[in-house]
């Protein structure tokens with residue numbers, strides 16, 4: 660953890676020639692009169708690691724929820740790997756072809772939540788096998804092999820048969836990461852994955868995320884309050900305020916020399 664707290668900055672990588680994996684094109688989201696996202700424009704390249712930071716209520720989680728198609732949108736288009744999620748507009752009805760499309764799109768995106776959301780009545784292994792069997796149609800032996808490998812990768816090779824209640828918060832979160840990876844997603848979304856953890860358990864979760872960032876070609880989008888980790892992990896940091904990206908840039912430039920007064924004020928308060 661001390662390593663993370665010291666916060667080396669990630670070396671800036673250039674994604675200008677890379678394929679776009681996620682594209683929010685003028686995306687608007689409202690709850691009643693409240694405009695949560697205001698014509699959001701955001702492009703994320705394949706394999707890019709992006710951290711979203713900003714004050715509470717600025718729309719960060721909504722961005723992730725819309726990518727997971729857990730929320731309908733009021734305007735604009737979201738593309739994932741070139742495919743639009745246009746049918747998620749407010750008021751539109753889903754036909755069965757849309758539902759099949761949504762299932763496929765959802766399977767290509769893994770999300771890890773603040774509160775783990777593991778199935779309490781299933782072991783770590785069963786938690787990781789469930790969706791690959793029921794959604795992807797893998798045989799149980801195939802799903803088991805994949806789950807065993809991933810639990811080993813997150814450092815829980817000796818906890819396969821443990822139930823969530825028998826694991827620490829950090830261990831449960833690592834099972835949740837393995838479970839999301841078991842679907843072989845193109846994109847991984849992390850929503851405040853260390854917020855519910857005691858500080859001493861954050862390090863093990865962040866180390867796993869860093870490791871999988873190095874090992875797999877995954878596009879990653881992370882909402883975080885941990886500036887040290889954002890600085891070290893992310894290729895790009897986006898600062899959200901009132902549903903808009905107020906400032907963004909390579910992690911080193913962003914943290915060392917923020918330009919926008921709102922960003923400066925925010926960083927001063929949290930660092």
Ligand code: ADP
Nearest residue numbers: 690693695713714715716717718719720721722
């Ligand atoms: P953040 O993740 O930056 O804290 P959120 O994306 O969770 O912000 O929320 C943005 C705004 O949208 C907040 O003002 C929040 O109260 C509002 N909001 C989120 N979900 C709902 C909902 N289901 N109904 C009404 N308002 C919501």
